[in-house]
Amino acid sequence: MLRQGLPKLVATDLDGTVVRSDATVSGFTHSVFERVRAAGVPIVGATGRGPRLEELSRIDLPHADLLVLGGGGRVLDLREPGLPRVLRDARLPGTTLAALVDALEQRLGPVKLLVEALDTPNSPIWGDDVTDWPYPDDVRVQPRAESLGHDIIKAFVRVGGDDDSDTLLRTARALVPAETAAFTHSGLGWVEITPPNVDKASGLAVVAEELGVDPADVLVFGDMPNDIPMFEWAGRRVAVANAHPEVIALADETTLSNDRDGVAVYLDGLLRRSR
Incomplete structure (x- = not known):
C-alpha cells in the first residue's frame, strides 16, 4: 500500500468532497490541483454525475486529465484538445x-x-x-x-x-x-x-490501464458509499471529515471536510513533504 511520497495518480469525488456545500470550489483547491499537475501527477474526477453534467464537472475540476462519470459507466480522456475520447460507455437495457x-x-x-x-x-x-x-x-x-x-x-x-x-x-x-x-x-x-460491474473502481481501472498505473500507486478521495469501490481498489484512501461512516472506516486517513477544503489541504501537505 502506498504510504509516502507522491502518488502516480490522484482521483477524487466531486460533490461533498472537493465541491463545497454552496456548490463552489475554492480558489485554494484549484491552485493546489494545478500544483499537483505541475508535479507530473495526473488528476481524475470520479463522480456519480452523469455525462450530461460533463461541462459542470469540467468547470469544478478543470485540472482533470480524465473523468469517470455516471458512477463509472462513462470514462472520458480529456488530455487532447477538442472532443474527449470515450474510453467506456456502459448502459443498462x-x-x-x-x-x-x-x-x-x-x-x-x-x-x-x-x-x-x-x-x-x-x-x-x-x-x-x-x-x-x-x-x-x-x-x-x-x-x-x-x-x-x-x-x-x-x-x-x-x-x-x-x-x-x-x-x-x-x-x-x-x-x-x-x-x-x-x-x-x-x-x-x-x-x-x-449496469452490472459498473462502479467508480471499474471506471478507474479503465483509467489505470490507459495510463499504465498500478492501483497500488493511486490516491483517492471520497465521502459517500458510491466511493467505497474505489476505496477498496486504490492504494491510498483519504476520506473527508463529512464522509459516511462506512467510507471513513475504509480510509487510511481522514482530512478536513469539503467545506474546509480538506482535499486541497491534504494534497498541499503532500506536495510540501515531497520537496
Whole structure:
C-alpha cells in the first residue's frame, strides 16, 4: 500500500468532497490541483454525475486529465484538445431495469423511479412525478414505459418518503443479483442503479490501464458509499471529515471536510513533504 511520497495518480469525488456545500470550489483547491499537475501527477474526477453534467464537472475540476462519470459507466480522456475520447460507455437495457424495479415493488411496494438516459449537455432526467428530488428543474415527468424504452446510463429509486438509503441499498443488493445491476447511493436519499460491474473502481481501472498505473500507486478521495469501490481498489484512501461512516472506516486517513477544503489541504501537505 502506498504510504509516502507522491502518488502516480490522484482521483477524487466531486460533490461533498472537493465541491463545497454552496456548490463552489475554492480558489485554494484549484491552485493546489494545478500544483499537483505541475508535479507530473495526473488528476481524475470520479463522480456519480452523469455525462450530461460533463461541462459542470469540467468547470469544478478543470485540472482533470480524465473523468469517470455516471458512477463509472462513462470514462472520458480529456488530455487532447477538442472532443474527449470515450474510453467506456456502459448502459443498462430498459427492459432489465423494468424487471428489477418490478421485483423491488413486489417486495417493498410502490417505488419512485428516475432515469438518466441522455448524455447531451444538461439534458433532463426522466421519470415519475416526485417532490423530493433535490434538483427538480432537471426532471421531466413522463410515463414509466416511455422512460424504460431506452438504454439507461443510471437510474434512481426511492420507496415512498423513506430516506433510509442505507437500508434500501442493502435490500436491493439482497434482492437483485450483482450480474443484473449494481446498486449504490451518494447521499441524495435515493438508491442509484448502474449496469452490472459498473462502479467508480471499474471506471478507474479503465483509467489505470490507459495510463499504465498500478492501483497500488493511486490516491483517492471520497465521502459517500458510491466511493467505497474505489476505496477498496486504490492504494491510498483519504476520506473527508463529512464522509459516511462506512467510507471513513475504509480510509487510511481522514482530512478536513469539503467545506474546509480538506482535499486541497491534504494534497498541499503532500506536495510540501515531497520537496
